[in-house]
Amino acid sequence: MRKREIEKWFLLKIFLEQLKGNRVSLRHTDTFLTPFKHHNREIINRLIKKGLLKKSCEGIKLTDKGRGMIKVVLCGGTFDILHPGHLLTLKKAKSFGDILVVVVSRDRVAEKIRGRKPYNNENRRLELVGSLKIVDYALLGEENEKIYDIVLKIKPNVIVLGYDQVHDEQEIKIFALKHGLNIEVVRISEKLDGVKSSALLKDTNIINQI
Numbered sequence: 001m002r003k004r005e006i007e008k009w010f011l012l013k014i015f016l017e018q019l020k021g022n023r024v025s026l027r028h029t030d031t032f033l034t035p036f037k038h039h040n041r042e043i044i045n046r047l048i049k050k051g052l053l054k055k056s057c058e059g060i061k062l063t064d065k066g067r068g069m070i071k072v073v074l075c076g077g078t079f080d081i082l083h084p085g086h087l088l089t090l091k092k093a094k095s096f097g098d099i100l101v102v103v104v105s106r107d108r109v110a111e112k113i114r115g116r117k118p119y120n121n122e123n124r125r126l127e128l129v130g131s132l133k134i135v136d137y138a139l140l141g142e143e144n145e146k147i148y149d150i151v152l153k154i155k156p157n158v159i160v161l162g163y164d165q166v167h168d169e170q171e172i173k174i175f176a177l178k179h180g181l182n183i184e185v186v187r188i189s190e191k192l193d194g195v196k197s198s199a200l201l202k203d204t205n206i207i208n209q210i
Helices: 003-017 038-051 086-093 109-112 124-130 148-154 169-176 195-200 204-209
Strands: 055-058 059-062 070-077 098-106 135-141 158-161 182-188
Touching: 003 038, 003 059, 003 098, 038 055, 070 086, 070 148, 086 098, 086 158, 124 135, 135 195, 148 169, 169 182
Parallel strands: 070 098, 070 158, 098 135, 158 182
Antiparallel strands: 055 059
């Protein structure tokens, strides 16, 4: 990896720890960066001198300048039964940035939107989505169908919507502008015909194999 690529990789890793709510200390970086302590400290100190990282009583964090070096994509869904259609959407979403954050809807919200309880509960769905290599971080959504509290927490550069999601692009853009956020909203039109969780749930042979 080139010097700039290594520095960006460090920024991405530290940002993900911030998202998870972990306090990042020099000692803690040895658990998720390279196994070489002196190498980690050398690069972190370099990033601090460049104004991309800062140290405080709250630990090591990205500065606004450092955050500007990475592109974060946010998308969400129920993901009741993972299928190729989900993977197509997630792969497309990841192509818009460096980090893919996925919001998994709560059971109550999923039931309200889809008119039925999810086959898999929210914790199991979260575990499945979080285990995908393409997903950098997965979290549960809010107890309502709105996404705005999470948008303010993540501050994504891009929000990706699936072809059948009910969120209004213009409403999201207006919300972002009101809060001083520059967010691109993209709706993915691609889909795999006949591949939907609702259709798969009707196939008892598939369900019995899960």
